[in-house]
Amino acid sequence: MITMEDVIREGHPTLRLTAEEVETPLSEEVIQLAEDLLQFLKNSQDPEIAEQHALRAGVGIAAPQVNVSKRLLAVHVPSTDEESDEPEYSAILINPKIVSHSVQQTCLPDGEGCLSVDREVPGIVPRHKRITVEYIDLNGKKHKERLRGYPAIVVQHEIDHLNGVMFYDRIDPENPLALPDGIDVLGS
Template identity: 80%
Template sequence: MITMDDVIREGHPTLREIAEAITIPVPEEMKQLGEEMLQFLINSQDPEIAERHALRAGVGIAAPQVNVSKQLLAVHLPSQDEEDDEPEYSVIMVNPRIISHSVQQTCLPDGEGCLSVDREVEGFVPRHKRITVEYVDLNGHSHKERLRGFPAIVVQHEIDHLNGVMFYDRIDPENPLALPDGIDILGAN
């Protein structure tokens, strides 16, 4: 079981590497790691399990964050409807790449956080509002998905990890709370 002890923190060199592509068919150890990463996210969102194992809640994790420099990520977004047990979006992606994106940008109203960053970083993180991502699943099947809003933001954050980019690299260092022209704050009308 992955715990916070397995998650490397900012300053670790692996977080700045460009992750290697994974061979297809997906090797067993990568399948297992992908499943463990997804289970970590599910566990981190369960208050009882999270407290028992001192897990910080997360919605996405990339293999470099557990010190494996491979193109593998997991995302688990719980349903916004408390009556619904099905997640809004839950996926393990192998070798993901964004093949197209909107010109329009968006950002989260309270900025972004990261399991590998133990401090609060203030500032808006501009992201594409819509993306099309291609990836392979653990069984070696290819997928192409269009994502928008929060799922698109989370996937972009995790793909950044595969390219050695931290979310705060995207914040304007001169004026972190300045909104770029034409950007849309997610959830704002």
């Protein structure tokens, strides 16, 4: 079981590397890591398990965050509520690539956080409002998926980890809380 002790923190050199492509067919080791990453997210969102193992809640995690420099990530975004038009989004993305994106940008109203960053980093993190991502799943099957809103933000954050980019690299250092022109604040 992955715990917070397995998650490396900012300053660790692996977080600044460009991760390597995962070879196919997938090895048992890669499949196990992917399943463990997704299970970590589910555990971190379960109040009882999270408290028992001192887990910080997360909606996405990339392999480099557990010191494995491979292009692999897991996302588990729960549905906000029954009336929401945003269903749960749970996926393992291997060798993900954003193949197209909207010009329109979006951001979270309170900025972003990261399991590898133990401090508050205030600032607006501009992201594409819609993306199309290609990836392979645990069965080696190729997918091309369109995402928007919160799941799109989470996947972009995790793909950044595969490229050695931290979320705060995207914050305007001159004016961290300034909203770029035309940006859509998620949920507003």
